[in-house]
Amino acid sequence: MSADQKRDYGGASMAVLLIGFGAFAIYDTTGYADPDSAVFPRTVAMGLIAVSSVYLTVWLMGRADAATVWERGSWPRRLAFVAVMLIAAFAMPWIGFVPVALASFGLLMMIAMFDAWTLRRAAIYILAGLIIVFGFYGLFGWLLQVPLPRGWLFQG
Template sequence: MSRPQTSEGQIGSLAVSALMVLAGVVTLWDTQGYADRDSQVFPQTVAILLIITALGSLVWRLLHPSDNGGFGAGIWWRRLLLVAALFACALTMPSIGFLASGAIAFAGGLIAAMHDRWDARTALIFGLSGAVVMGAFYALFKFVLMVPLP
């Protein structure tokens, strides 16, 4: 068996996996204080899946070290835009609502991910498909799962 590698990609992958395990454990601990048992189900399920997948990633990286990983080459502003859009969505949701803040996250993620040239047709198709997806999620949460939304 080869000696474990300590490249930035290897160390970063192990650190992020460990951080995700910790986030899952903290989330599980936090849900114990929820008064309504039904409100615990979704965050607990996501936390358990996060812990399992992050532990799998951690174990895989320990058993199969690799120099590949980390951020690699890329365009920094795209990463920054995605994180900023997600933070903006989370921070504005209580004041402007689920759909409007979801539009912020969708638009930011779309702009960050789109590497091809934009034209009116592409913008229209992506905008309409985003509206349909967000509307479907709104309907699912509001009317099927009965989740109170802002």
């Protein structure tokens, strides 16, 4: 092993988390009314715990994989992306589909923008955004008859 290879702390901590999930699953199976529903999850959970424990042991002996190299890249943008997605999903039943879609589209556009904003670019991008949002709205809401959320806040 070369010295510059860092130990896989991330992989090991994931293994610990998976063991925790397996333990929770085994605890969960004790509450089932029908024994048929417990067999499979219990077996799999034990397998998960076993495999992850083996990985931990190997890791403790210092023979696990090398750590994955952390890519560079912007953390604020990554986090903002996830936040916008989650907020959009939670807000949709209240505010309604179209406003949320337009707002989140605009925000994500800004998060993913790496070039300088010029007036021309802004105009084209906003137009494209409108076309995409309303195009999909028409496709789903009208053609495919998907009942898109209308927003409880603005109803009666």
